Amino acid sequence: MIAAADPMVPNLHRIQKVTQETSDTFTLALAPSCGRKCPAFRPGQFNMLYVFGVGEVPISISGDPATPETLVHTTRAVGAVTAAMKKMRPGDQLGVRGPYGTEWPVAEAHDRDVVIVAGGIGLAPLRPALYSLLNHRERYGRVVLLYGTRSPEDILYRTEIQKWRSQFDLDVHVTVDRATGKWRGNVGVVTSLIPKAPFDPYHATAFVCGPEIMMRYTILALLKRGVEKDSIHLSMERNMKCAVGFCGHCQIGPLFVCRDGPVFGYPRLEKLLDKREL
Amino acid sequence: MWTIQPRGLGDLLEALRNRGYRVVGPVVRDGAICYEDLGSIEDLALAWLDEQEPGNYRLTGSGNGDLFSYSPGAHTWKKFLHKPSVTLWRATKDQKGLHLKEEPTAEGKVALFGARPCELAAIAIQDRVFLEGPFVDSFYAAARKEMFVVALNCSHPSKSCFCVSMKTGPRAATGFDLCLTEIHPNGEAELVVEVGSETGGLILADLQRREATEKDLEAVRKTLEEAEQRVERSLDTEGIQGLFDRSFESPQWDDVARRCLGCANCTMVCPTCFCTTVVESSDLAGAEATRTRIWDSCFTKDFTYIHGGSVRPSGYSRYRQWITHKLANWIEQFGTSGCVGCGRCITWCPVGIDITAEVEALRARERTGSGSGGSSHEGNA
Numbered sequence: 059m060i061a062a063a064d065p066m067v068p069n070l071h072r073i074q075k076v077t078q079e080t081s082d083t084f085t086l087a088l089a090p091s092c093g094r095k096c097p098a099f100r101p102g103q104f105n106m107l108y109v110f111g112v113g114e115v116p117i118s119i120s121g122d123p124a125t126p127e128t129l130v131h132t133t134r135a136v137g138a139v140t141a142a143m144k145k146m147r148p149g150d151q152l153g154v155r156g157p158y159g160t161e162w163p164v165a166e167a168h169d170r171d172v173v174i175v176a177g178g179i180g181l182a183p184l185r186p187a188l189y190s191l192l193n194h195r196e197r198y199g200r201v202v203l204l205y206g207t208r209s210p211e212d213i214l215y216r217t218e219i220q221k222w223r224s225q226f227d228l229d230v231h232v233t234v235d236r237a238t239g240k241w242r243g244n245v246g247v248v249t250s251l252i253p254k255a256p257f258d259p260y261h262a263t264a265f266v267c268g269p270e271i272m273m274r275y276t277i278l279a280l281l282k283r284g285v286e287k288d289s290i291h292l293s294m295e296r297n298m299k300c301a302v303g304f305c306g307h308c309q310i311g312p313l314f315v316c317r318d319g320p321v322f323g324y325p326r327l328e329k330l331l332d333k334r335e336l
Numbered sequence: 337m338w339t340i341q342p343r344g345l346g347d348l349l350e351a352l353r354n355r356g357y358r359v360v361g362p363v364v365r366d367g368a369i370c371y372e373d374l375g376s377i378e379d380l381a382l383a384w385l386d387e388q389e390p391g392n393y394r395l396t397g398s399g400n401g402d403l404f405s406y407s408p409g410a411h412t413w414k415k416f417l418h419k420p421s422v423t424l425w426r427a428t429k430d431q432k433g434l435h436l437k438e439e440p441t442a443e444g445k446v447a448l449f450g451a452r453p454c455e456l457a458a459i460a461i462q463d464r465v466f467l468e469g470p471f472v473d474s475f476y477a478a479a480r481k482e483m484f485v486v487a488l489n490c491s492h493p494s495k496s497c498f499c500v501s502m503k504t505g506p507r508a509a510t511g512f513d514l515c516l517t518e519i520h521p522n523g524e525a526e527l528v529v530e531v532g533s534e535t536g537g538l539i540l541a542d543l544q545r546r547e548a549t550e551k552d553l554e555a556v557r558k559t560l561e562e563a564e565q566r567v568e569r570s571l572d573t574e575g576i577q578g579l580f581d582r583s584f585e586s587p588q589w590d591d592v593a594r595r596c597l598g599c600a601n602c603t604m605v606c607p608t609c610f611c612t613t614v615v616e617s618s619d620l621a622g623a624e625a626t627r628t629r630i631w632d633s634c635f636t637k638d639f640t641y642i643h644g645g646s647v648r649p650s651g652y653s654r655y656r657q658w659i660t661h662k663l664a665n666w667i668e669q670f671g672t673s674g675c676v677g678c679g680r681c682i683t684w685c686p687v688g689i690d691i692t693a694e695v696e697a698l699r700a701r702e703r704t705g706s707g708s709g710g711s712s713h714e715g716n717a
């Protein structure tokens with residue numbers, strides 16, 4: 059018998075294009091080289107990406123859900139697998155399995171304001187949600203993107219952000235921890251943008267992704283402004299070896315991040331986030 | 337219900353082998369009961385007596401004519417279903433690019449010979465993990481599909497067993513094709529056989545047997561009642577999720593962390609622990625890579641590694657994770673406890689940490705008001 063349907067077996071994909079976003083972060087556009095079509099995905103979902111001879115890691119899909127034919131991933135090189143991926147060039151092949159996990163509940167945000175808060179590489183998993191909102195812009199109230207990075211050099215999707223900034227139907231605010239060079243924008247943590255951001259907290263849905271500590275302070279700031287707990291959603295990160303509920307690595311208390319997440323409504327995480335070494 | 341003679345065990349083994357089963361069961365190896373291939377009935381562990389207690393295991397001859405006066409050892413049937421090491425797939429690389437080779441999922445039918453009631457409960461629990469979620473593990477499914485079970489009710493529970501409080505033993509209710517109970521109606525051992533499936537009935541029909549008498553059935557009842565009374569240890573599961581919830585900051589975690597070596601023995605011997613990791617190995621030329629899934633343990637520091645650190649760097653948090661998952665979170669995840677009360681983690685813990693005693697200690701701290709807060713958790717990594 060052949061394990062034709064074993065969920066741990068990837069499909070081969072070929073790199074179509076590599077975009078260097080910052081010194082350590084790059085975006086790959088991939089297309090299947092195995093004859094299959096790319097499956098549809100929902101904003102917030104992730105794939106397991108496999109680099110030959112090195113290993114496999116979870117990476118969120120950062121492309122537009124309306125055009126799933128090209129699979130887009132934005133990755134920061136931090137260790138063995140992601141550094142090997144950074145060296146890859148158009149024509150090289152990767153293994154891909156997925157998409158896995160829960161989505162940003164864009165449908166729940168109909169007729170409401172939407173505030174997206176991203177820290178660092180956290181913008182990558184949020185970009186499909188933003189595309190989705192812009193694809194059906196008329197369905198939403200005000201849409202605000204608050205984005206914080208360490209320095210101006212770490213800003214992702216630079217030209218796209220320029221374009222978004224010039225749009226009337228989108229409010230984009232970027233801040234950096236440390237100003238360098240010619241930076242004349244905001245300086246400070248992303249949470250400092252929340253009190254003055256143009257949205258109605260009582261009718262707003264928030265999508266948050268970034269380092270855990272950043273997400274905790276963001277939640278406090280959002281709650282303080284009056285956003286309801288139920289309207290806050292965040293994406294969690296844990297070690298993952300399978301993404302299908304078998305390996306046990308991704309557990310936070312009773313939750314499997316791969317299966318029950320990565321996107322959670324804040325009420326499900328509220329009690330767990332404060333627990334140290336859970 | 338039928339009754340067979342001890343020599344019928346050999347016939348049963350042959351009948352299974354004739355039907356193409358690889359038969360695995362208890363053998364004695366390195367002074368312990370292990371689950372290995374049974375080439376012939378000579379290999380089956382018969383007339384052995386075990387002594388088990390926290391951190392202690394000893395096997396001696398039973399010397400009293402009893403066939404099965406031992407309970408499970410360090411091995412579990414898990415090694416045949418959710419195997420310690422599975423090659424998931426291979427990749428090769430040439431000028432044209434990468435090529436994937438999937439691995440075959442099964443090497444044939446397996447018959448478990450002598451699976452205890454708590455062990456059947458453990459298999460039912462792993463079924464939920466690997467078969468009943470959104471994804472199915474095809475390796476587990478293949479091994480599981482062709483499995484035959486000869487269950488063996490427990491007449492000699494060990495001192496580590498606590499199946500009664502976990503409602504898994506000493507009698508098997510379901511999950512078998514045939515189920516044996518050893519009785520001694522006239523001083524001589526006999527085996528009463530219950531049929532649990534059609535295949536089980538067909539195989540039994542090949543054997544020399546007689547219909548079980550009322551006296552045989554009475555002997556079964558008495559044996560299992562006595563066995564139940566002999567299960568000394570117990571784990572109080574009443575409101576256990578709430579207990580763990582309230583005990584998150586209990587000083588008991590520091591206490592157990594001072595004893596626990598973090599050796600992961602408890603997870604390796606547990607019949608329900610399912611965690612794994614995947615390792616990548618390449619040949620020297622870099623032309624072929626193999627993805628192998630191996631058992632892993634939440635007691636290792638790497639288990640939760642993300643960007644530069646572990647989520648659970650200290651020993652107390654890892655023991656807390658293991659026991660909380662097993663006894664409380666499991667219920668929320670899979671609708672059942674993750675513990676079947678087999679007692680292996682108690683016996684095989686080198687320092688004799690006892691899961692039932694740890695639960696009692698958490699309860700005691702709650703009663704005396706030393707149950708939460710006040711613990712600094714410093715210096716216990």
Ligand SMILES: Cc1cc2nc3c(=O)[nH]c(=O)nc-3n(C[C@H](O)[C@H](O)[C@H](O)COP(=O)(O)OP(=O)(O)OC[C@H]3O[C@@H](n4cnc5c(N)ncnc54)[C@H](O)[C@@H]3O)c2cc1C
Pocket residue numbers: 104113114115116117118119132133134135136137138139140141179182183294295296297298299320641642643644
């Ligand atoms: C649901 C999800 C979505 C993610 N999306 C993205 C994304 O879009 N872009 C991006 O750059 N990163 C993303 N990450 C983080 C990314 O998976 C890690 O940076 C990556 O695993 C590091 O692997 P490495 O081998 O390069 O690093 P090493 O430091 O060598 O890591 C060794 C191993 O530890 C584990 N590990 C280390 N860091 C992490 C981590 N942060 N999260 C999970 N496992 C980790 C992996 O198993 C890895 O193979 C995501 C993580 C999760 C869980």
Ligand code: SF4
Pocket residue numbers: 602605606607608609662674675676677678679680681682691
């Ligand atoms: S936790 Fe211990 S007693 Fe419970 S099933 Fe696992 S090994 Fe057996």
Ligand code: SF4
Pocket residue numbers: 595596597598599600601602603635681684685686687688689
């Ligand atoms: S509880 Fe015992 S067996 Fe388990 S890791 Fe600690 S020392 Fe090892």
Ligand code: FES
Pocket residue numbers: 297298299300301302303304305306307308309314315316317
């Ligand atoms: S990543 Fe394996 S169980 Fe979630």
